[in-house]
Amino acid sequence: MAEIVIRNLRKEFGSFTAVKGSSFTIGDGEFFMLLGPSGCGKTTTLRMIAGLELPTSGEILIDGEDVSQRPASQRDIAFVFQMFALYPHLNVRRNIAYPLVSQGLPRAQVQAKVAEVSRILGIEHILDKGVSGLSGGDRQRVALGRAIVRNPKAFMMDEPLGALDAEFREHMAEELRALHDRMRATTVYVTHDQLEAMQMGDKIVVMNHGVVEQFGTPQEIYDHPATLFVADFIGSPSMNTLHFEGSFTRGDARITLGGIDIATPQLREEALGRKLVLGVRPEHVTLSDDGAYRGRIEAAEYLGTTQIITLSTPHGALKARVPSDRVVRTGDAVGLTFRAERLSLFDAGTGRAFRTKANEGVFHG
CATH class of the missing domain: 2.40.50.140 (Nucleic acid-binding proteins)
Structure with a gap:
Protein backbone atom coordinates (compact mmCIF):
# COMPACT_ATOMS: atom_id res chain seq x y z
CA MET A 1 0.00 0.00 0.00
CA ALA A 2 1.07 3.65 -0.18
CA GLU A 3 1.01 7.12 1.33
CA ILE A 4 -0.03 9.77 -1.21
CA VAL A 5 1.06 13.39 -0.75
CA ILE A 6 -0.55 16.23 -2.72
CA ARG A 7 1.28 19.58 -2.79
CA ASN A 8 -0.14 22.76 -4.35
CA LEU A 9 -1.91 20.77 -7.07
CA ARG A 10 -3.37 22.88 -9.86
CA LYS A 11 -5.17 22.01 -13.08
CA GLU A 12 -6.12 24.43 -15.83
CA PHE A 13 -8.19 23.71 -18.92
CA GLY A 14 -7.52 26.76 -21.09
CA SER A 15 -8.86 29.78 -19.16
CA PHE A 16 -10.78 27.59 -16.68
CA THR A 17 -9.05 26.47 -13.47
CA ALA A 18 -10.58 23.22 -12.21
CA VAL A 19 -8.28 22.70 -9.19
CA LYS A 20 -6.64 25.62 -7.38
CA GLY A 21 -3.59 24.74 -5.31
CA SER A 22 -4.81 21.72 -3.33
CA SER A 23 -2.59 20.24 -0.60
CA PHE A 24 -3.31 17.24 1.63
CA THR A 25 -1.89 13.85 2.62
CA ILE A 26 -3.58 10.46 2.21
CA GLY A 27 -2.19 8.12 4.84
CA ASP A 28 -1.01 4.59 4.07
CA GLY A 29 -4.06 2.31 4.28
CA GLU A 30 -6.61 5.12 4.65
CA PHE A 31 -10.08 5.19 3.12
CA PHE A 32 -9.95 8.76 1.82
CA MET A 33 -12.99 10.65 0.51
CA LEU A 34 -12.99 13.50 -2.04
CA LEU A 35 -16.34 15.15 -1.38
CA GLY A 36 -18.17 18.06 -2.97
CA PRO A 37 -20.91 19.13 -5.39
CA SER A 38 -20.76 18.61 -9.15
CA GLY A 39 -18.02 20.69 -10.77
CA CYS A 40 -16.03 21.23 -7.57
CA GLY A 41 -12.84 19.58 -8.90
CA LYS A 42 -12.95 16.29 -7.00
CA THR A 43 -12.96 14.00 -10.07
CA THR A 44 -10.23 16.07 -11.74
CA THR A 45 -8.15 15.69 -8.56
CA LEU A 46 -8.70 11.91 -8.60
CA ARG A 47 -7.73 11.71 -12.27
CA MET A 48 -4.52 13.62 -11.58
CA ILE A 49 -3.62 11.28 -8.70
CA ALA A 50 -4.30 8.34 -11.00
CA GLY A 51 -2.33 9.75 -13.93
CA LEU A 52 -5.30 10.09 -16.28
CA GLU A 53 -4.74 13.87 -16.25
CA LEU A 54 -1.38 15.57 -15.75
CA PRO A 55 -1.35 18.60 -13.41
CA THR A 56 -0.62 22.10 -14.65
CA SER A 57 1.58 22.54 -11.57
CA GLY A 58 2.14 20.99 -8.16
CA GLU A 59 3.37 17.62 -6.96
CA ILE A 60 1.93 14.13 -6.47
CA LEU A 61 4.08 11.77 -4.40
CA ILE A 62 3.26 8.07 -4.05
CA ASP A 63 5.41 6.27 -1.48
CA GLY A 64 7.72 9.31 -1.47
CA GLU A 65 8.28 9.18 -5.23
CA ASP A 66 7.26 12.11 -7.43
CA VAL A 67 4.91 10.74 -10.11
CA SER A 68 3.38 14.09 -11.12
CA GLN A 69 4.26 13.76 -14.81
CA ARG A 70 4.05 9.98 -15.15
CA PRO A 71 1.18 8.33 -17.04
CA ALA A 72 -1.28 6.02 -15.30
CA SER A 73 0.51 2.91 -16.56
CA GLN A 74 3.56 3.81 -14.44
CA ARG A 75 1.76 4.48 -11.13
CA ASP A 76 0.53 0.99 -10.07
CA ILE A 77 -3.02 2.26 -9.48
CA ALA A 78 -6.29 0.33 -9.89
CA PHE A 79 -9.59 1.96 -10.89
CA VAL A 80 -13.25 1.32 -10.08
CA PHE A 81 -15.79 3.47 -11.92
CA GLN A 82 -19.54 4.06 -11.65
CA MET A 83 -20.22 2.34 -14.98
CA PHE A 84 -18.29 -0.85 -14.05
CA ALA A 85 -16.23 -0.96 -17.33
CA LEU A 86 -16.45 -4.75 -17.65
CA TYR A 87 -15.87 -6.77 -20.83
CA PRO A 88 -19.35 -8.01 -21.87
CA HIS A 89 -18.00 -10.89 -23.99
CA LEU A 90 -16.07 -12.40 -21.05
CA ASN A 91 -17.51 -14.24 -18.06
CA VAL A 92 -16.87 -13.19 -14.47
CA ARG A 93 -13.79 -15.38 -14.05
CA ARG A 94 -12.12 -14.06 -17.18
CA ASN A 95 -13.02 -10.43 -16.37
CA ILE A 96 -11.31 -10.71 -12.99
CA ALA A 97 -8.34 -12.58 -14.46
CA TYR A 98 -7.82 -10.16 -17.36
CA PRO A 99 -5.28 -7.80 -15.67
CA LEU A 100 -3.11 -10.77 -14.64
CA VAL A 101 -3.38 -12.49 -18.01
CA SER A 102 -2.37 -9.27 -19.77
CA GLN A 103 0.76 -9.20 -17.56
CA GLY A 104 1.66 -12.70 -18.75
CA LEU A 105 1.49 -14.36 -15.30
CA PRO A 106 1.50 -18.18 -15.13
CA ARG A 107 -1.94 -19.79 -15.42
CA ALA A 108 -1.75 -21.45 -12.00
CA GLN A 109 -0.94 -18.13 -10.33
CA VAL A 110 -3.84 -16.43 -12.13
CA GLN A 111 -6.27 -19.14 -11.05
CA ALA A 112 -5.12 -18.94 -7.44
CA LYS A 113 -5.50 -15.14 -7.33
CA VAL A 114 -8.97 -15.24 -8.93
CA ALA A 115 -10.06 -17.88 -6.41
CA GLU A 116 -8.75 -15.78 -3.52
CA VAL A 117 -10.43 -12.57 -4.68
CA SER A 118 -13.76 -14.23 -5.48
CA ARG A 119 -13.76 -15.74 -1.99
CA ILE A 120 -13.15 -12.33 -0.40
CA LEU A 121 -16.01 -10.81 -2.39
CA GLY A 122 -18.36 -13.79 -2.02
CA ILE A 123 -18.82 -14.31 -5.77
CA GLU A 124 -17.49 -17.87 -6.22
CA HIS A 125 -20.96 -19.01 -7.34
CA ILE A 126 -21.06 -16.64 -10.36
CA LEU A 127 -17.53 -17.09 -11.71
CA ASP A 128 -18.72 -18.87 -14.84
CA LYS A 129 -21.66 -16.56 -15.57
CA GLY A 130 -21.68 -13.83 -18.18
CA VAL A 131 -21.50 -10.31 -16.74
CA SER A 132 -24.39 -8.90 -18.82
CA GLY A 133 -26.99 -10.91 -16.90
CA LEU A 134 -25.74 -9.94 -13.42
CA SER A 135 -27.40 -7.51 -11.02
CA GLY A 136 -25.84 -4.08 -10.50
CA GLY A 137 -24.44 -5.16 -7.15
CA ASP A 138 -22.79 -8.29 -8.56
CA ARG A 139 -21.32 -6.35 -11.48
CA GLN A 140 -19.86 -3.88 -9.00
CA ARG A 141 -18.30 -6.77 -7.05
CA VAL A 142 -16.77 -8.09 -10.29
CA ALA A 143 -15.36 -4.63 -11.05
CA LEU A 144 -13.90 -4.54 -7.53
CA GLY A 145 -12.46 -8.00 -8.03
CA ARG A 146 -10.69 -6.98 -11.22
CA ALA A 147 -9.12 -4.04 -9.33
CA ILE A 148 -8.17 -6.04 -6.22
CA VAL A 149 -6.62 -8.97 -8.08
CA ARG A 150 -3.63 -6.86 -9.14
CA ASN A 151 -2.72 -5.94 -5.54
CA PRO A 152 -1.87 -2.34 -6.57
CA LYS A 153 -0.39 0.41 -4.39
CA ALA A 154 -3.72 2.27 -4.25
CA PHE A 155 -7.32 2.12 -5.45
CA MET A 156 -9.10 5.02 -7.18
CA MET A 157 -12.90 4.91 -7.02
CA ASP A 158 -15.03 7.45 -8.92
CA GLU A 159 -18.58 7.32 -7.51
CA PRO A 160 -18.66 3.51 -7.85
CA LEU A 161 -22.08 3.20 -6.18
CA GLY A 162 -23.78 6.02 -8.06
CA ALA A 163 -25.62 3.74 -10.49
CA LEU A 164 -27.23 1.66 -7.71
CA ASP A 165 -30.60 2.34 -6.08
CA ALA A 166 -30.57 4.01 -2.64
CA GLU A 167 -31.21 0.91 -0.52
CA PHE A 168 -28.61 -1.24 -2.28
CA ARG A 169 -26.13 1.63 -2.37
CA GLU A 170 -26.19 1.74 1.44
CA HIS A 171 -25.63 -2.02 1.60
CA MET A 172 -22.72 -1.87 -0.85
CA ALA A 173 -21.20 1.04 1.08
CA GLU A 174 -21.11 -1.18 4.18
CA GLU A 175 -19.53 -4.00 2.12
CA LEU A 176 -16.89 -1.68 0.65
CA ARG A 177 -15.93 -0.39 4.09
CA ALA A 178 -15.76 -3.93 5.48
CA LEU A 179 -13.60 -5.00 2.51
CA HIS A 180 -11.27 -2.08 3.13
CA ASP A 181 -10.97 -2.96 6.82
CA ARG A 182 -9.87 -6.49 5.85
CA MET A 183 -7.39 -5.40 3.19
CA ARG A 184 -6.20 -2.04 4.64
CA ALA A 185 -5.67 -0.80 1.09
CA THR A 186 -5.05 2.90 0.42
CA THR A 187 -8.27 4.03 -1.26
CA VAL A 188 -9.24 7.40 -2.78
CA TYR A 189 -13.00 7.62 -3.29
CA VAL A 190 -14.94 10.41 -5.05
CA THR A 191 -18.53 11.14 -4.05
CA HIS A 192 -21.04 14.01 -3.93
CA ASP A 193 -23.00 12.21 -1.18
CA GLN A 194 -22.01 13.60 2.22
CA LEU A 195 -23.74 10.74 4.08
CA GLU A 196 -21.70 8.20 2.08
CA ALA A 197 -18.49 10.12 2.86
CA MET A 198 -19.28 10.35 6.57
CA GLN A 199 -20.22 6.66 6.74
CA MET A 200 -17.17 5.27 4.94
CA GLY A 201 -14.26 7.68 5.18
CA ASP A 202 -11.27 7.81 7.54
CA LYS A 203 -10.48 11.30 6.23
CA ILE A 204 -12.44 13.68 4.02
CA VAL A 205 -11.45 16.55 1.75
CA VAL A 206 -14.40 18.88 1.10
CA MET A 207 -13.99 20.77 -2.19
CA ASN A 208 -15.88 23.71 -3.70
CA HIS A 209 -15.08 25.53 -6.97
CA GLY A 210 -11.68 23.86 -7.17
CA VAL A 211 -10.66 24.82 -3.64
CA VAL A 212 -10.13 22.57 -0.60
CA GLU A 213 -12.54 24.02 1.95
CA GLN A 214 -11.59 21.58 4.73
CA PHE A 215 -9.57 18.43 5.34
CA GLY A 216 -10.03 16.18 8.37
CA THR A 217 -11.85 13.27 9.95
CA PRO A 218 -15.64 13.00 9.56
CA GLN A 219 -16.12 14.04 13.19
CA GLU A 220 -13.80 17.06 12.88
CA ILE A 221 -15.63 18.26 9.78
CA TYR A 222 -19.08 17.71 11.28
CA ASP A 223 -18.33 19.20 14.71
CA HIS A 224 -16.10 22.07 13.57
CA PRO A 225 -16.77 23.18 9.98
CA ALA A 226 -14.01 25.48 8.75
CA THR A 227 -16.25 27.49 6.42
Whole structure:
Protein backbone atom coordinates (compact mmCIF):
# COMPACT_ATOMS: atom_id res chain seq x y z
CA MET A 1 0.00 0.00 0.00
CA ALA A 2 1.07 3.65 -0.18
CA GLU A 3 1.01 7.12 1.33
CA ILE A 4 -0.03 9.77 -1.21
CA VAL A 5 1.06 13.39 -0.75
CA ILE A 6 -0.55 16.23 -2.72
CA ARG A 7 1.28 19.58 -2.79
CA ASN A 8 -0.14 22.76 -4.35
CA LEU A 9 -1.91 20.77 -7.07
CA ARG A 10 -3.37 22.88 -9.86
CA LYS A 11 -5.17 22.01 -13.08
CA GLU A 12 -6.12 24.43 -15.83
CA PHE A 13 -8.19 23.71 -18.92
CA GLY A 14 -7.52 26.76 -21.09
CA SER A 15 -8.86 29.78 -19.16
CA PHE A 16 -10.78 27.59 -16.68
CA THR A 17 -9.05 26.47 -13.47
CA ALA A 18 -10.58 23.22 -12.21
CA VAL A 19 -8.28 22.70 -9.19
CA LYS A 20 -6.64 25.62 -7.38
CA GLY A 21 -3.59 24.74 -5.31
CA SER A 22 -4.81 21.72 -3.33
CA SER A 23 -2.59 20.24 -0.60
CA PHE A 24 -3.31 17.24 1.63
CA THR A 25 -1.89 13.85 2.62
CA ILE A 26 -3.58 10.46 2.21
CA GLY A 27 -2.19 8.12 4.84
CA ASP A 28 -1.01 4.59 4.07
CA GLY A 29 -4.06 2.31 4.28
CA GLU A 30 -6.61 5.12 4.65
CA PHE A 31 -10.08 5.19 3.12
CA PHE A 32 -9.95 8.76 1.82
CA MET A 33 -12.99 10.65 0.51
CA LEU A 34 -12.99 13.50 -2.04
CA LEU A 35 -16.34 15.15 -1.38
CA GLY A 36 -18.17 18.06 -2.97
CA PRO A 37 -20.91 19.13 -5.39
CA SER A 38 -20.76 18.61 -9.15
CA GLY A 39 -18.02 20.69 -10.77
CA CYS A 40 -16.03 21.23 -7.57
CA GLY A 41 -12.84 19.58 -8.90
CA LYS A 42 -12.95 16.29 -7.00
CA THR A 43 -12.96 14.00 -10.07
CA THR A 44 -10.23 16.07 -11.74
CA THR A 45 -8.15 15.69 -8.56
CA LEU A 46 -8.70 11.91 -8.60
CA ARG A 47 -7.73 11.71 -12.27
CA MET A 48 -4.52 13.62 -11.58
CA ILE A 49 -3.62 11.28 -8.70
CA ALA A 50 -4.30 8.34 -11.00
CA GLY A 51 -2.33 9.75 -13.93
CA LEU A 52 -5.30 10.09 -16.28
CA GLU A 53 -4.74 13.87 -16.25
CA LEU A 54 -1.38 15.57 -15.75
CA PRO A 55 -1.35 18.60 -13.41
CA THR A 56 -0.62 22.10 -14.65
CA SER A 57 1.58 22.54 -11.57
CA GLY A 58 2.14 20.99 -8.16
CA GLU A 59 3.37 17.62 -6.96
CA ILE A 60 1.93 14.13 -6.47
CA LEU A 61 4.08 11.77 -4.40
CA ILE A 62 3.26 8.07 -4.05
CA ASP A 63 5.41 6.27 -1.48
CA GLY A 64 7.72 9.31 -1.47
CA GLU A 65 8.28 9.18 -5.23
CA ASP A 66 7.26 12.11 -7.43
CA VAL A 67 4.91 10.74 -10.11
CA SER A 68 3.38 14.09 -11.12
CA GLN A 69 4.26 13.76 -14.81
CA ARG A 70 4.05 9.98 -15.15
CA PRO A 71 1.18 8.33 -17.04
CA ALA A 72 -1.28 6.02 -15.30
CA SER A 73 0.51 2.91 -16.56
CA GLN A 74 3.56 3.81 -14.44
CA ARG A 75 1.76 4.48 -11.13
CA ASP A 76 0.53 0.99 -10.07
CA ILE A 77 -3.02 2.26 -9.48
CA ALA A 78 -6.29 0.33 -9.89
CA PHE A 79 -9.59 1.96 -10.89
CA VAL A 80 -13.25 1.32 -10.08
CA PHE A 81 -15.79 3.47 -11.92
CA GLN A 82 -19.54 4.06 -11.65
CA MET A 83 -20.22 2.34 -14.98
CA PHE A 84 -18.29 -0.85 -14.05
CA ALA A 85 -16.23 -0.96 -17.33
CA LEU A 86 -16.45 -4.75 -17.65
CA TYR A 87 -15.87 -6.77 -20.83
CA PRO A 88 -19.35 -8.01 -21.87
CA HIS A 89 -18.00 -10.89 -23.99
CA LEU A 90 -16.07 -12.40 -21.05
CA ASN A 91 -17.51 -14.24 -18.06
CA VAL A 92 -16.87 -13.19 -14.47
CA ARG A 93 -13.79 -15.38 -14.05
CA ARG A 94 -12.12 -14.06 -17.18
CA ASN A 95 -13.02 -10.43 -16.37
CA ILE A 96 -11.31 -10.71 -12.99
CA ALA A 97 -8.34 -12.58 -14.46
CA TYR A 98 -7.82 -10.16 -17.36
CA PRO A 99 -5.28 -7.80 -15.67
CA LEU A 100 -3.11 -10.77 -14.64
CA VAL A 101 -3.38 -12.49 -18.01
CA SER A 102 -2.37 -9.27 -19.77
CA GLN A 103 0.76 -9.20 -17.56
CA GLY A 104 1.66 -12.70 -18.75
CA LEU A 105 1.49 -14.36 -15.30
CA PRO A 106 1.50 -18.18 -15.13
CA ARG A 107 -1.94 -19.79 -15.42
CA ALA A 108 -1.75 -21.45 -12.00
CA GLN A 109 -0.94 -18.13 -10.33
CA VAL A 110 -3.84 -16.43 -12.13
CA GLN A 111 -6.27 -19.14 -11.05
CA ALA A 112 -5.12 -18.94 -7.44
CA LYS A 113 -5.50 -15.14 -7.33
CA VAL A 114 -8.97 -15.24 -8.93
CA ALA A 115 -10.06 -17.88 -6.41
CA GLU A 116 -8.75 -15.78 -3.52
CA VAL A 117 -10.43 -12.57 -4.68
CA SER A 118 -13.76 -14.23 -5.48
CA ARG A 119 -13.76 -15.74 -1.99
CA ILE A 120 -13.15 -12.33 -0.40
CA LEU A 121 -16.01 -10.81 -2.39
CA GLY A 122 -18.36 -13.79 -2.02
CA ILE A 123 -18.82 -14.31 -5.77
CA GLU A 124 -17.49 -17.87 -6.22
CA HIS A 125 -20.96 -19.01 -7.34
CA ILE A 126 -21.06 -16.64 -10.36
CA LEU A 127 -17.53 -17.09 -11.71
CA ASP A 128 -18.72 -18.87 -14.84
CA LYS A 129 -21.66 -16.56 -15.57
CA GLY A 130 -21.68 -13.83 -18.18
CA VAL A 131 -21.50 -10.31 -16.74
CA SER A 132 -24.39 -8.90 -18.82
CA GLY A 133 -26.99 -10.91 -16.90
CA LEU A 134 -25.74 -9.94 -13.42
CA SER A 135 -27.40 -7.51 -11.02
CA GLY A 136 -25.84 -4.08 -10.50
CA GLY A 137 -24.44 -5.16 -7.15
CA ASP A 138 -22.79 -8.29 -8.56
CA ARG A 139 -21.32 -6.35 -11.48
CA GLN A 140 -19.86 -3.88 -9.00
CA ARG A 141 -18.30 -6.77 -7.05
CA VAL A 142 -16.77 -8.09 -10.29
CA ALA A 143 -15.36 -4.63 -11.05
CA LEU A 144 -13.90 -4.54 -7.53
CA GLY A 145 -12.46 -8.00 -8.03
CA ARG A 146 -10.69 -6.98 -11.22
CA ALA A 147 -9.12 -4.04 -9.33
CA ILE A 148 -8.17 -6.04 -6.22
CA VAL A 149 -6.62 -8.97 -8.08
CA ARG A 150 -3.63 -6.86 -9.14
CA ASN A 151 -2.72 -5.94 -5.54
CA PRO A 152 -1.87 -2.34 -6.57
CA LYS A 153 -0.39 0.41 -4.39
CA ALA A 154 -3.72 2.27 -4.25
CA PHE A 155 -7.32 2.12 -5.45
CA MET A 156 -9.10 5.02 -7.18
CA MET A 157 -12.90 4.91 -7.02
CA ASP A 158 -15.03 7.45 -8.92
CA GLU A 159 -18.58 7.32 -7.51
CA PRO A 160 -18.66 3.51 -7.85
CA LEU A 161 -22.08 3.20 -6.18
CA GLY A 162 -23.78 6.02 -8.06
CA ALA A 163 -25.62 3.74 -10.49
CA LEU A 164 -27.23 1.66 -7.71
CA ASP A 165 -30.60 2.34 -6.08
CA ALA A 166 -30.57 4.01 -2.64
CA GLU A 167 -31.21 0.91 -0.52
CA PHE A 168 -28.61 -1.24 -2.28
CA ARG A 169 -26.13 1.63 -2.37
CA GLU A 170 -26.19 1.74 1.44
CA HIS A 171 -25.63 -2.02 1.60
CA MET A 172 -22.72 -1.87 -0.85
CA ALA A 173 -21.20 1.04 1.08
CA GLU A 174 -21.11 -1.18 4.18
CA GLU A 175 -19.53 -4.00 2.12
CA LEU A 176 -16.89 -1.68 0.65
CA ARG A 177 -15.93 -0.39 4.09
CA ALA A 178 -15.76 -3.93 5.48
CA LEU A 179 -13.60 -5.00 2.51
CA HIS A 180 -11.27 -2.08 3.13
CA ASP A 181 -10.97 -2.96 6.82
CA ARG A 182 -9.87 -6.49 5.85
CA MET A 183 -7.39 -5.40 3.19
CA ARG A 184 -6.20 -2.04 4.64
CA ALA A 185 -5.67 -0.80 1.09
CA THR A 186 -5.05 2.90 0.42
CA THR A 187 -8.27 4.03 -1.26
CA VAL A 188 -9.24 7.40 -2.78
CA TYR A 189 -13.00 7.62 -3.29
CA VAL A 190 -14.94 10.41 -5.05
CA THR A 191 -18.53 11.14 -4.05
CA HIS A 192 -21.04 14.01 -3.93
CA ASP A 193 -23.00 12.21 -1.18
CA GLN A 194 -22.01 13.60 2.22
CA LEU A 195 -23.74 10.74 4.08
CA GLU A 196 -21.70 8.20 2.08
CA ALA A 197 -18.49 10.12 2.86
CA MET A 198 -19.28 10.35 6.57
CA GLN A 199 -20.22 6.66 6.74
CA MET A 200 -17.17 5.27 4.94
CA GLY A 201 -14.26 7.68 5.18
CA ASP A 202 -11.27 7.81 7.54
CA LYS A 203 -10.48 11.30 6.23
CA ILE A 204 -12.44 13.68 4.02
CA VAL A 205 -11.45 16.55 1.75
CA VAL A 206 -14.40 18.88 1.10
CA MET A 207 -13.99 20.77 -2.19
CA ASN A 208 -15.88 23.71 -3.70
CA HIS A 209 -15.08 25.53 -6.97
CA GLY A 210 -11.68 23.86 -7.17
CA VAL A 211 -10.66 24.82 -3.64
CA VAL A 212 -10.13 22.57 -0.60
CA GLU A 213 -12.54 24.02 1.95
CA GLN A 214 -11.59 21.58 4.73
CA PHE A 215 -9.57 18.43 5.34
CA GLY A 216 -10.03 16.18 8.37
CA THR A 217 -11.85 13.27 9.95
CA PRO A 218 -15.64 13.00 9.56
CA GLN A 219 -16.12 14.04 13.19
CA GLU A 220 -13.80 17.06 12.88
CA ILE A 221 -15.63 18.26 9.78
CA TYR A 222 -19.08 17.71 11.28
CA ASP A 223 -18.33 19.20 14.71
CA HIS A 224 -16.10 22.07 13.57
CA PRO A 225 -16.77 23.18 9.98
CA ALA A 226 -14.01 25.48 8.75
CA THR A 227 -16.25 27.49 6.42
CA LEU A 228 -19.89 28.38 5.92
CA PHE A 229 -19.89 26.18 2.81
CA VAL A 230 -18.88 23.12 4.85
CA ALA A 231 -21.41 24.01 7.57
CA ASP A 232 -24.18 24.03 4.96
CA PHE A 233 -22.96 21.04 2.92
CA ILE A 234 -22.36 18.60 5.79
CA GLY A 235 -25.24 17.34 7.91
CA SER A 236 -28.90 16.48 7.38
CA PRO A 237 -30.37 18.90 8.24
CA SER A 238 -27.35 21.14 7.79
CA MET A 239 -25.96 23.45 10.47
CA ASN A 240 -28.20 26.38 11.40
CA THR A 241 -26.66 29.77 10.57
CA LEU A 242 -27.95 32.88 12.35
CA HIS A 243 -26.71 36.18 10.84
CA PHE A 244 -26.05 39.21 13.05
CA GLU A 245 -23.69 42.16 13.57
CA GLY A 246 -21.46 42.25 16.62
CA SER A 247 -18.05 42.32 18.25
CA PHE A 248 -15.92 40.12 20.45
CA THR A 249 -12.33 40.05 21.63
CA ARG A 250 -9.82 37.27 22.13
CA GLY A 251 -10.60 35.36 25.34
CA ASP A 252 -14.36 36.06 25.30
CA ALA A 253 -16.65 33.10 25.92
CA ARG A 254 -19.94 34.69 24.92
CA ILE A 255 -21.49 36.86 22.25
CA THR A 256 -24.54 39.14 22.17
CA LEU A 257 -27.34 38.01 19.89
CA GLY A 258 -30.30 40.39 19.74
CA GLY A 259 -29.36 41.89 23.10
CA ILE A 260 -29.12 38.44 24.73
CA ASP A 261 -25.87 36.90 25.97
CA ILE A 262 -25.10 33.53 24.34
CA ALA A 263 -22.32 31.34 25.79
CA THR A 264 -19.74 30.09 23.25
CA PRO A 265 -16.41 28.26 23.28
CA GLN A 266 -13.58 30.57 24.35
CA LEU A 267 -12.59 32.67 21.34
CA ARG A 268 -8.99 32.75 20.07
CA GLU A 269 -9.47 35.66 17.67
CA GLU A 270 -10.96 39.15 17.63
CA ALA A 271 -13.80 40.65 15.58
CA LEU A 272 -14.97 44.23 16.07
CA GLY A 273 -18.14 45.59 14.48
CA ARG A 274 -18.31 42.81 11.89
CA LYS A 275 -21.07 40.92 10.14
CA LEU A 276 -20.99 37.54 11.88
CA VAL A 277 -22.73 34.19 11.67
CA LEU A 278 -23.52 31.89 14.60
CA GLY A 279 -23.58 28.20 13.64
CA VAL A 280 -25.37 25.50 15.65
CA ARG A 281 -26.34 21.94 14.72
CA PRO A 282 -30.08 21.09 15.13
CA GLU A 283 -29.31 18.50 17.84
CA HIS A 284 -27.59 21.18 19.92
CA VAL A 285 -30.71 23.36 20.08
CA THR A 286 -33.07 22.83 23.02
CA LEU A 287 -36.64 24.13 23.32
CA SER A 288 -36.73 25.62 26.80
CA ASP A 289 -39.47 27.55 28.62
CA ASP A 290 -36.88 29.71 30.36
CA GLY A 291 -34.64 30.33 27.32
CA ALA A 292 -34.07 34.07 26.84
CA TYR A 293 -33.59 33.78 23.05
CA ARG A 294 -36.99 33.25 21.43
CA GLY A 295 -38.32 31.63 18.30
CA ARG A 296 -41.70 30.79 16.79
CA ILE A 297 -42.58 27.25 15.68
CA GLU A 298 -43.36 27.06 11.96
CA ALA A 299 -43.48 23.31 11.31
CA ALA A 300 -42.65 19.87 12.74
CA GLU A 301 -41.34 16.86 10.78
CA TYR A 302 -41.81 13.49 12.49
CA LEU A 303 -38.86 11.07 12.02
CA GLY A 304 -39.69 8.24 14.42
CA THR A 305 -37.53 8.63 17.52
CA THR A 306 -36.95 12.34 16.83
CA GLN A 307 -38.67 15.24 15.10
CA ILE A 308 -37.25 18.26 13.28
CA ILE A 309 -38.80 21.51 14.44
CA THR A 310 -38.53 24.51 12.12
CA LEU A 311 -38.59 27.90 13.87
CA SER A 312 -38.37 31.53 12.85
CA THR A 313 -36.06 33.79 14.86
CA PRO A 314 -35.01 37.46 14.60
CA HIS A 315 -31.78 36.31 12.92
CA GLY A 316 -33.05 33.70 10.48
CA ALA A 317 -34.72 30.30 10.23
CA LEU A 318 -33.57 27.61 12.65
CA LYS A 319 -34.12 23.85 12.96
CA ALA A 320 -34.05 21.85 16.21
CA ARG A 321 -33.85 18.07 16.51
CA VAL A 322 -35.89 17.09 19.59
CA PRO A 323 -37.44 13.86 20.96
CA SER A 324 -40.60 12.80 19.13
CA ASP A 325 -42.63 12.83 22.35
CA ARG A 326 -42.01 16.58 22.83
CA VAL A 327 -45.40 18.23 22.24
CA VAL A 328 -45.19 21.26 19.96
CA ARG A 329 -47.81 23.43 18.29
CA THR A 330 -47.37 25.52 15.16
CA GLY A 331 -47.42 29.22 16.02
CA ASP A 332 -46.19 28.80 19.60
CA ALA A 333 -43.38 31.10 20.79
CA VAL A 334 -40.71 29.14 22.67
CA GLY A 335 -37.41 29.81 24.42
CA LEU A 336 -34.25 28.41 22.86
CA THR A 337 -30.94 27.44 24.42
CA PHE A 338 -27.79 26.36 22.60
CA ARG A 339 -25.10 23.89 23.69
CA ALA A 340 -22.27 26.37 24.20
CA GLU A 341 -19.24 24.16 23.55
CA ARG A 342 -20.67 22.96 20.22
CA LEU A 343 -21.26 26.40 18.66
CA SER A 344 -19.30 27.80 15.71
CA LEU A 345 -18.73 31.44 14.75
CA PHE A 346 -18.03 32.59 11.20
CA ASP A 347 -17.00 35.80 9.48
CA ALA A 348 -19.91 36.53 7.13
CA GLY A 349 -17.59 38.30 4.66
CA THR A 350 -14.94 35.60 4.21
CA GLY A 351 -17.05 32.60 5.24
CA ARG A 352 -14.18 31.34 7.44
CA ALA A 353 -14.73 30.03 10.97
CA PHE A 354 -13.13 31.90 13.85
CA ARG A 355 -10.73 29.84 15.92
CA THR A 356 -11.96 28.86 19.38
CA LYS A 357 -10.74 26.70 22.23
CA ALA A 358 -13.04 23.93 20.94
CA ASN A 359 -11.64 23.81 17.39
CA GLU A 360 -7.94 24.40 18.12
CA GLY A 361 -5.79 21.96 16.16
CA VAL A 362 -8.74 20.79 14.04
CA PHE A 363 -8.43 22.85 10.85
CA HIS A 364 -5.98 21.41 8.29
CA GLY A 365 -4.82 22.68 4.92
